[in-house]
Amino acid sequence: AQSVAQPEDQVNVAEGNPLTVKCTYSVSGNPYLFWYVQYPNRGLQFLLKYITGDNLVKGSYGFEAEFNKSQTSFHLKKPSALVSDSALYFCAVFTGRRALTFGSGTRLQVQP
Amino acid sequence: DAGVTQSPTHLIKTRGQQVTLRCSPKSGHDTVSWYQQALGQGPQFIFQYYEEEERQRGNFPDRFSGHQFPNYSSELNVNALLLGDSALYLCASSLAEGYVDEQYFGPGTRLTVT
Numbered sequence: 001a002q003s004v005a006q007p008e009d010q011v012n013v014a015e016g017n018p019l020t021v022k023c024t025y026s027v028s029g030n031p032y033l034f035w036y037v038q039y040p041n042r043g044l045q046f047l048l049k050y051i052t053g054d055n056l057v058k059g060s061y062g063f064e065a066e067f068n069k070s071q072t073s074f075h076l077k078k079p080s081a082l083v084s085d086s087a088l089y090f091c092a093v094f095t096g097r098r099a100l101t102f103g104s105g106t107r108l109q110v111q112p
Numbered sequence: 113d114a115g116v117t118q119s120p121t122h123l124i125k126t127r128g129q130q131v132t133l134r135c136s137p138k139s140g141h142d143t144v145s146w147y148q149q150a151l152g153q154g155p156q157f158i159f160q161y162y163e164e165e166e167r168q169r170g171n172f173p174d175r176f177s178g179h180q181f182p183n184y185s186s187e188l189n190v191n192a193l194l195l196g197d198s199a200l201y202l203c204a205s206s207l208a209e210g211y212v213d214e215q216y217f218g219p220g221t222r223l224t225v226t
Contacts (some may be wrong), residue, residue, distance in 0.1 A: 049214055
């Protein structure tokens with residue numbers, strides 16, 4: 001079965017510092033991986049996806065993610081965090097059933 | 113460009129009752145998926161509709177059913193509500209031909225079962 005794991009419930013970072021939100025995957029075949037962000041009382045917003053090609057994927061709002069096949073990871077990164085980046089982040093994998101399987105989420109807290 | 117819309121925003125029901133949630137997909141999208149997000153958890157896939165048929169289904173009981181209309185909008189019905197059905201229900205739309213396209217999510221319907 002396709003699955004993703006987010007090992008950190010919460011990540012704290014100071015504004016202006018780089019941030020990393022971790023995700024590892026377990027997939028048979030080629031992994032199709034996604035990152036979504038959820039603000040309070042809102043639905044999920046798409047940030048970026050990895051299908052194939054370059055291991056560094058650039059997405060919305062200055063976020064990027066690094067696909068690492070040997071470590072089965074797809075970590076979300078941003079060079080300089082903003083207070084407004086504080087939200088709940090979900091890693092997801094596209095299953096053969098054309099659905100998304102989500103991780104448990106990581107709450108990002110950016111302190112001013 | 114209208115995004116995904118859902119109604120109602122909030123709903124309170126009693127155990128044993130039935131509920132219907134509604135979703136209008138993003139303009140130009142033809143596929144609708146429903147997810148259940150319990151408090152503190154990631155969304156879980158319920159089912160997906162395309163061409164007015166249920167195409168895929170997650171690990172949810174038959175109490176959860178749905179429908180897609182010719183205009184691609186969709187309904188999620190839950191019968192015999194349980195306390196454990198309390199959650200945020202998210203609708204997502206996409207294009208069938210874009211096999212691995214991102215799904216666009218609506219703001220969700222918060223269902224509380226008492």
